[in-house]
Amino acid sequence: MRVSYSAAQAAPEERKRFWDEVISRTYFPLELQFHDTPSFSGSVDAWSLGAVSLSRNVSDGMVYRRHERHLLHEREEHYLITIPERSEICFTQDGKDVRCRPGAFLVERSHLPYEFSYADPNALWVLKVPAATLRARIGHPERLATLSFDATRGIGALFVDMVRLAAPRLDEMDEAARGLTGRHMVELLAMSVEADDRVLASGASPVQSAHLHRVERFIRAHLARSDLTPQTIAEGCGISVRYLHQLFENQGATVSEWVRRQRLMMCDEALSDPNCRQSISDLAYQWGFSDQAQFSRHYKAFFGRTPSETRALARARLVAAASEP
Template sequence: MRVHYSTAQAAPAARKRYWDEAISQTYFPLELGFRSGPSFSGDLDVWSLGNLSISRNLSDGLIYRRHQRHLLHEREESYLITVPELSEISFAQDGKEVRCRPGAFLVERSHLPYEFSYVEPNALWVLKVPSATLRARVGQPERLASLSFDSTRGVGALFVDMIRNTAPRLDEMSDAAREISGKHLVDLLALSIEGDERVLAGAASSVQSAHLHRVERFIRTHLAASDLSPRSVAEGCGISIRYLHQLFATQGTTVCGWIRCQRLLMCDEALREIGGRRSISEIAYQWGFSDHAQFSRHYKAHFGRTPSEAREAARQAALAAETMTMPVG
């Protein structure tokens, strides 16, 4: 479903308030600083892809500020992947500043204050992704915040092309097809950033980081196998079991603990699917859990609620979003 907002629908004196409300409904609460006078112009299209969204934002120059007060009642963290097309954007978060020009995309984190601005009129594509969805595909996604990535070649270009080409077709798709398209977009996003040295870098050496990255990718590829074990991971990656355990010790976890966490994240994503028809047991078995009761215990320990409670909460949130996602007047 597409929702369209346009300041042309509001009286000149009410355009700024209209745009403020449209932005808050689409992303999350922000403080807006308008550069132009009463003639401010903006158009915003938003498409839902399950628990993700794509938006096309065209407006005059603006400053968007996310303050600590905006975070007080926020529960679920999300990331905005922003693609500027007409002019440069400036972004500052967590003590880091970056400029992102057309030909690149930027990652913003909702759970930290930030300032985002552009002086000239701009056209932005924005993919909004829940933290849990991104975390299931990228280790420690908070490392991505305030980083700019190339979108002129390779997988980065394919990712941005898919955003541009998917949005106009979403109105023709079923809910299930839109949800699957959203997952493909996040998969492409993960592929486009996973080889970046800034993402791989950490406390470990570059060699350790490369090995850990290869191991994590192997595990994600084989999560559905119920017999996935440290031994099969080590053999699949051509390293010793002892070294495998050392790699995860540098991250403050264990191999089995990390495998279980990734499985839980994928199960959580499946439970949040809009209109999902699979039973909880089917979801658990799909992602490598062989015992339903054990899965439920691990899920509750990790997320603080049972799988059935999580599924019901997702349904209620979807109903609330449908009610709220109406063009502001």
């Protein structure tokens, strides 16, 4: 379902206040600074794609600031993947400055203050992804913040093409199809950023980082297998079991714990989708758990709530959002 806003809906003297409300509703609270123009021009189209959302933001030059005061009541962290189409954007977060021109995309983190600006009129595609959704597909997604990625070739170009080409068709889809489209966008995003050598950078050697990266991808691709043991993982990646355990020594979890964590996050993503109709037991079995009671215990220990509570909360939020004016 598309929601559209235009500053032209408001009187000229009310447009800046109107735009402030639109941005807060579409993304999260920000401080806005407008360039000195007689009247502000801007429009936003936004679509809900299950756990993620997509928007197209077209406006005159702007400065958006996220301050610590904006974070006080924020519970869920998100990442914004921004694709500029008309002019360069400048972004500062965590002491790092980056410029992102058309032909690239930028990753922003909601739980840290930042400044985002563009001097000239711009058109932005913005994919808003919950941190938990991204974390289920990319280890330590905080590494992505303030990085600009090439969107002119390979998987990066395919990701951006999908965003642009899917948007005109989203109104023709039902909720389930839009949710699936959103998941495919996140999968392509994960593949495109993982293809960048900077994402592999860590305290480990380049060889160890490459091996760990390959192991993580193998695990995510085979999470549904109930026999996904260290032995099968090592064999699938062409390394010894001993070396596999060595790779995870600095990850804060054993291999088996890391596998279980990935499974729990995939289940949580589905349970957090109010349009998901699979039973809790089916979800548990789909993601490699052989016993529902065991799954429920691990889930509550990890997330602090039961699977049923997560599902009920997601559906309550959907009802509340539908009742908003």
